Amino acid sequence: AFPGTDAVSDALAAGVRVTGVTVHVVDESLDGGPIVLQQAVSIVPSDDDDALLARLHAVEHRLLPRAVALMLAGAAAVEGGRVTIGAARAAELPHRRRALISVSDKTGLADLGRGLAALDFELVSTGGTARALRETGLAVTDVSTVTGSPEMLDGRVKTLHPRIAAGILADRRQADHRAQIVAAGIEPFEVVVVNLYPFEAASRRAGIAADELIEEIDIGGPTLVRAAAKNHANVAVVTDPARYPELLAAMQGGIVPDGTRRSLAVEAFAHTAAYDSTIARVLPAVLEDGSAGSSIDPFPPVLDLRLERVERLRYGENPHQAAALYRRSGTSSASGPFADGVRLLQGKALSYNNILDASAATALARDLRGPAVTIIKHLNPCGAAEADDLGAAWHRALAGDRVSAFGGVVAVRGTVDRSLASDLAAIFLEVVVAASFDPDARDALAAKPNLRLIEDPSIMSSAPPGLELRTAGGGVLLAESDGLAAEDAPASWRTATTRAPSRQELTDLDLAWRVARHVGSNAIVLTRQHAIVGVGAGQMSRVDSCRLAIDKAGSDRAVGAACASDAFFPFPDGVETCLAAGVTAFVQPGGSQRDAEVLAAAERAGATMLLTGRRHFRH
Numbered sequence: 001a002f003p004g005t006d007a008v009s010d011a012l013a014a015g016v017r018v019t020g021v022t023v024h025v026v027d028e029s030l031d032g033g034p035i036v037l038q039q040a041v042s043i044v045p046s047d048d049d050d051a052l053l054a055r056l057h058a059v060e061h062r063l064l065p066r067a068v069a070l071m072l073a074g075a076a077a078v079e080g081g082r083v084t085i086g087a088a089r090a091a092e093l094p095h096r097r098r099a100l101i102s103v104s105d106k107t108g109l110a111d112l113g114r115g116l117a118a119l120d121f122e123l124v125s126t127g128g129t130a131r132a133l134r135e136t137g138l139a140v141t142d143v144s145t146v147t148g149s150p151e152m153l154d155g156r157v158k159t160l161h162p163r164i165a166a167g168i169l170a171d172r173r174q175a176d177h178r179a180q181i182v183a184a185g186i187e188p189f190e191v192v193v194v195n196l197y198p199f200e201a202a203s204r205r206a207g208i209a210a211d212e213l214i215e216e217i218d219i220g221g222p223t224l225v226r227a228a229a230k231n232h233a234n235v236a237v238v239t240d241p242a243r244y245p246e247l248l249a250a251m252q253g254g255i256v257p258d259g260t261r262r263s264l265a266v267e268a269f270a271h272t273a274a275y276d277s278t279i280a281r282v283l284p285a286v287l288e289d290g291s292a293g294s295s296i297d298p299f300p301p302v303l304d305l306r307l308e309r310v311e312r313l314r315y316g317e318n319p320h321q322a323a324a325l326y327r328r329s330g331t332s333s334a335s336g337p338f339a340d341g342v343r344l345l346q347g348k349a350l351s352y353n354n355i356l357d358a359s360a361a362t363a364l365a366r367d368l369r370g371p372a373v374t375i376i377k378h379l380n381p382c383g384a385a386e387a388d389d390l391g392a393a394w395h396r397a398l399a400g401d402r403v404s405a406f407g408g409v410v411a412v413r414g415t416v417d418r419s420l421a422s423d424l425a426a427i428f429l430e431v432v433v434a435a436s437f438d439p440d441a442r443d444a445l446a447a448k449p450n451l452r453l454i455e456d457p458s459i460m461s462s463a464p465p466g467l468e469l470r471t472a473g474g475g476v477l478l479a480e481s482d483g484l485a486a487e488d489a490p491a492s493w494r495t496a497t498t499r500a501p502s503r504q505e506l507t508d509l510d511l512a513w514r515v516a517r518h519v520g521s522n523a524i525v526l527t528r529q530h531a532i533v534g535v536g537a538g539q540m541s542r543v544d545s546c547r548l549a550i551d552k553a554g555s556d557r558a559v560g561a562a563c564a565s566d567a568f569f570p571f572p573d574g575v576e577t578c579l580a581a582g583v584t585a586f587v588q589p590g591g592s593q594r595d596a597e598v599l600a601a602a603e604r605a606g607a608t609m610l611l612t613g614r615r616h617f618r619h
Contacts (some may be wrong), residue, residue, distance in 0.1 A: 003032075008053050017043050019052070021059045023067040025078055034083045036067040036076055037185045058145040063185065099191035100143075100168070101133070102126045102159065102221065104198055107241040110136045112193065115248040121191070126158045127151065159220040168192060168227045172234050190255075191247070192228035192237045196221040196275050203282045210286045217279060222272045232265035233258075239271040270306070277304035298467055299478060305469075316352045323352045345437065346445065347452030354409065354452065358431050361411035362456060364518045365433075366463045367484060368511075372413040373397040375405045380538070382408060384515050385531035390414050394423055396531035401552055409433070413459055416441040425451075435459050482517055482616060493587065493610040496599050501608045504529075505562055505585040509610065512564030513587050517616035523566035524549040524574070526558060526583065533557040542567075546574040550581040558582050566616040568592040572601040579605045589615045 002010040002019070011019045020040040027033040039059050043052060070076035076083050099121045103109060106129075113123060113133045123140045125133055130140045144151060147161040167189045170177045181188065197218040202208060228237035236256040238247055243264065250256045256264075281300060307326035316323035344350065350358065361376040368374070368386055373393040375383035382404035385396035390412060398405055409431040410424065416432070418440035424432055425448055433454040437445070445451060466481045486492055490510050495501070501509060512527040515535075519525060524536035524545040534553030536545030542565065550558050559582030568591045569575055575586060575598055586602060590611035602609040 008049050008056065011043065012047065012049065012052065019043060019056070021056055021063055023060075023063050025071075025083065034078050034081055036070065036083050037063045039063060039185060055144065058142070062141075062145065066185065066187075097191075098122045098124055098167070098187060098189045099193065100124045100159075100164070100189045100224065101193045102129050102143075102224065103193060103195045103241075104218075104221075105195050105241055106132050108244045109133065109241075112241075112244045112248070113138045115244075116191065116251075119248075119251055124189070156219065159224055162186075164224070165227060168224065168235060169231050170234070171231060189228075189235060191251075192224055192235055193239075193244075194221050194224045194228075194237070195239050195241070196225075196271070199275065200278045200282070203278075203286070213282075213286055218275070222275065225268045225272050229265040229268035232261045236261050237264050237268045239264075239268050243267075274304075274306040277306065280304070298480070303476075303478065311349065313352050313355075314349065321352075325352075325355060341458065342454060342456045345442065345453040345455055347431075347450060350431070350452060350454075354431050357409035358411070358433050358454060360518065361409045361431075362433050362459055363463060364515065365411035365413045365459050366461065367514045367518070368413055370413075374411045374413075375400070375408045376411070377404050377408045380519055381515055381525075381532060381535060383532055384511075386511065387530060390416070390420050391423065394420060396529075398427075400532040401535070405429075411459060416445075418444050421445050433459065482618070484514065484517075485614065487612055487614040488513060490610075493612050495608065496590070496611050497603050497607065497609045499606060499608045501562075501585050501610065505608065508562035509564060509585055509587040512562050513612065516564040516566045517618065519566065519618065521566055521617045521619060523564075523616075523618065524578075525564045526550070526553050526561040526578075527564075528557060528561045533561055542569060543571070543574040543577055546577045550578065550583075553581070555581065560584055562587070564588070566618065568595070568615075569598045570594065572597045575601045575607075575609075579607060584608070586610070587612060589613060591615075 002014070018040050020038060022035055023037045024033040024035045041052075041055055041059055067076070097120060099116050101109075101113070101123060102125060109129070109132055113136060116123060117138055123133060123138060124143060124146055125140050126143045130142055133140045143159055143164065146167075147163050151158045163184075163186055166181055166184065166186045170181045170186070170188050172178055172188060197216045199213070199216045199218070202213055202216040225237060225239060228235045236247060238244065246260070247256065250260050281304070305328060307328055310325045310327050313323040313325055315321055356379055357376045360379050361374050364374045364376070364381055364384060365372060368384065370386055371388065371390045371393050372386045373384070373390065374381060375397050383397035383400035385393045385400070387393035387396060394412075406428055407430055410429055410433070412420070412432065412434035414434065415436045415438055416424070416434045417438050421437070421441035421444040425445060429451060431452045431454060432445075433456050435457050436455055437453060442453075445453060463481070463483060465483055468479050468481050470477045490506055507530065508527045511530060512525040515527070515532060516523050516525045519535060520538040522536070522539050522542045522545040524542070525532060526534035526549045534549035534551070534557070536547070536549035536552070539545040539548060549563075553561060558578075561583050562585040563578050563583045565574070565586070565588040568589050570592050571594055578586070579601065584607050586607065586609040588609070588611065590613060592598060599609060
């Protein structure tokens, strides 16, 4: 002990590593007497008299009022030269409500702090969070004041301390727990607000080194979150800034309701689970190659997917099936009507089938060029066209299959104006997706309130590579998405017949090939003059798909058309069927054992056939 007025200087001079604050009942001794409360305060190498004294004063200002309250309430009494604290009575003493706040995402922090302060909460915080709260004019207690220990190891150790953990984990319903924290001079936390270091965002930064990324692995944060979630009967834990208004509203009536605390706890465990899952997914490649730019195995030994529910749907594929829409956490660039930046401008909520068809229409539109329109029915294209303007593209796309377009889903690669809106309103459609709708178009389409309008700016750009997930036989199939590659460009194709395609034939083959991968197998697509004229989808034999496509095209439009097949022709019959209808150009992967026979059929008719070497099955 270092009594007297020079205690701080004496402690530093002696080289001790721990000093402390003692509140005692004064007697005749120097700095002595029965001890009421006591708390250790760590000394760090950088301490001088002023720094250490400031921390000691902060602890004194916490302990002294508490000691006085204990004595005045009769909860603490001097017996035989010692102070005895009656835990039961001490636990009943009023104490200020406390919230622990430590967040990386500062969204909504100022409003949260002001709201809690208005409810007379003491705000206990760390580092950058404490600074941000103070900048708004709020009073903040540093965690180091509560623990008596300053932050250590460049901030790696801040909240890992019994005085914090016990304040969160104490079950105040249990007398024994109350007695223990009172005896230790620990005050409980009622609210814990924590979100974690942005490890996933950091892992996407170009060139970030492994050592730098490892510093983004949060240790104290998950500990606080899990502790508070475990003790949700006594503590409300919040990990999502979007929940702050709900928390403050709930607390206006006193304590947070049980149901809210339970749901917050479930979210908290999901938050830490997803965080650990991300680390487990990213870290192996980082540790092996030394940087976060290393490729991550898309097919890890254990696949953890965190899916967030976007909304409950009215029903599934059929009215008797319940359904909901989920999206993988953090998704921002996926195509479809539920990606970031996409807005439903008009109409009721999308159905299960609407979402599937709108996604399919958007995906095809992203593969087209310039002003373009696609029409989808039951996941298959029944119209698609490219043109100099969207009005012409719409009319060419609609001409592809006017009957099937009824009740379809349309995607417009551009901005819908009043003229196009009037054309769209002329037939029954379920959904129209477009990069944007101008005000006049919105006015024109408002006359059809049941028509859903979706604004999706991403429709103008190519789809990013990704993964596709499907369930089958009780398992899950995960595959790379079937995107367009260099082999899908006409410049990479091989002309396998004597006659090469004309410029128009090559243009039509290019469109047919880009559309074919969006058609259910077996897929045959006929195009002419920058538009689909016939589609054969989902047939069990390729020749039947050829017959269906020709039937859709009709005898006049099949003449001079170009044909794309998503896989090789196993026999010459499919090609011969198309040739008989007047088709003059073909593109297909090749690779059949009967390729020679197939090519011979085209050669005899004077047709041209190109081979891509790349298949596009779609089941």
